[in-house]
Amino acid sequence: MNEYDEKWEEQINALLDGDLSARDAERLKAEATDDRELARAIVEAYQLQRAMDQVHVERAPRSLAKRLNAIPREHRSRPSFSLLQPRWAMALAAIPLMVIAVSLMRPDTPSASEIAQARQELAIAFAYLDKAAVITGREIESTVGSTMANAVTGSVNKVIQSENLTSKEKEV
Amino acid sequence: MKRLFMNKFVIGLMCTLLALPVMAQEDELKDLPGYVDFGDLSLTYGEPKITINLGGTMLNFVGMMSSSDSPETSEMISKLKGIRVQIYSIEENADAAMSQFGDTKSQLKSSGWEPIVQVNEDDEQVLVYMKAKDGNMEGMTVMVVDQEEAVFVNVIGQLNPAELAQVMDKFDVNVDLDVD
Numbered sequence: 001m002n003e004y005d006e007k008w009e010e011q012i013n014a015l016l017d018g019d020l021s022a023r024d025a026e027r028l029k030a031e032a033t034d035d036r037e038l039a040r041a042i043v044e045a046y047q048l049q050r051a052m053d054q055v056h057v058e059r060a061p062r063s064l065a066k067r068l069n070a071i072p073r074e075h076r077s078r079p080s081f082s083l084l085q086p087r088w089a090m091a092l093a094a095i096p097l098m099v100i101a102v103s104l105m106r107p108d109t110p111s112a113s114e115i116a117q118a119r120q121e122l123a124i125a126f127a128y129l130d131k132a133a134v135i136t137g138r139e140i141e142s143t144v145g146s147t148m149a150n151a152v153t154g155s156v157n158k159v160i161q162s163e164n165l166t167s168k169e170k171e172v
Numbered sequence: 173m174k175r176l177f178m179n180k181f182v183i184g185l186m187c188t189l190l191a192l193p194v195m196a197q198e199d200e201l202k203d204l205p206g207y208v209d210f211g212d213l214s215l216t217y218g219e220p221k222i223t224i225n226l227g228g229t230m231l232n233f234v235g236m237m238s239s240s241d242s243p244e245t246s247e248m249i250s251k252l253k254g255i256r257v258q259i260y261s262i263e264e265n266a267d268a269a270m271s272q273f274g275d276t277k278s279q280l281k282s283s284g285w286e287p288i289v290q291v292n293e294d295d296e297q298v299l300v301y302m303k304a305k306d307g308n309m310e311g312m313t314v315m316v317v318d319q320e321e322a323v324f325v326n327v328i329g330q331l332n333p334a335e336l337a338q339v340m341d342k343f344d345v346n347v348d349l350d351v352d
Binding site: 109110114115118119121122123124125126127128129130131132133135136139140 | 222224226230231233234237238249255257259289291293296298300314316323325327331333336337339340343
């Protein structure tokens with residue numbers, strides 16, 4: 001089918017559908033008068049349309065229609081497991097809630113092993129504080145001599161202790 | 173649209189609930205005036221070789237357990253509200269630790285901490301700061317950086333260093349630290 005045929009086919013279809021303007025219809029008619037092939041095509045298309053209109057539409061049995069309608073539902077892809085589905089997300093959200101609830105219901109008393117662990121950690125912390133005290137004491141001693149070092153470290157301890165004494169006095 | 177909102181809402185709720193216990197533990201000490209933020213050196217040195225975070229509740233229990241055999245230890249612990257220790261192995265790469273040392277020093281100065289002792293040696297830096305308010309000691313911070321490790325200790329509450337050596341013997345825990 002060349003461009004010429006395509007053009008007339010569109011015009012014929014538009015004519016049969018009643019969409020062709022009066023001007024184009026006149027032009028098509030004039031062309032068909034000179035072109036026997038075009039005239040025959042118009043007549044054949046018209047006859048085909050009449051024949052199609054006369055075809056009786058048979059309704060499908062109800063059971064068949066039901067089965068046909070069910071096909072898309074049966075072939076629909078099943079929803080995959082996804083944590084983003086509201087029911088799963090809600091279920092997962094409930095887990096930390098339960099953990100918090102259980103932890104809140106637990107007594108605040110730590111176990112003996114936890115206290116022993118804490119005691120050991122406290123000993124380590126104190127040991128490092130003691131290490132810092134030894135280093136600073138040694139540095140002071142090497143700088144100003146042992147007599148002065150004792151005086152300096154003693155005065156430092158007094159400064160720190162005085163804060164505690166002041167607070168004790170306030171409590172009294 | 174409604175379902176999308178529901179998903180976002182539920183995921184947000186889950187994240188908040190999971191983070192709650194951790195935040196609560198941190199906040200227990202962070203809110204205290206003697207608390208010091210030492211930053212994080214784990215990017216440079218990896219995870220700390222020792223991390224200690226003892227809150228007031230746990231210290232009370234340790235103090236109670238010590239009351240029968242060492243009343244003085246129990247008395248000393250009862251004045252503590254928290255104690256935190258971070259120790260990193262630095263393996264002769266002290267640059268990041270010294271930088272953190274300086275940052276923490278500035279932070280302490282600007283928030284009312286007083287320097288008590290400072291040792292500036294080429295291979296060893298020691299800094300002891302104390303914070304007091306209205307005659308009450310609120311905290312003590314000790315930082316030690318030498319060729320092997322960086323030590324950050326934050327005592328929250330009251331502690332007299334002179335009593336420390338006396339109570340060390342009461343802890344039947346073998347802690348042998350090299351101070352050479």
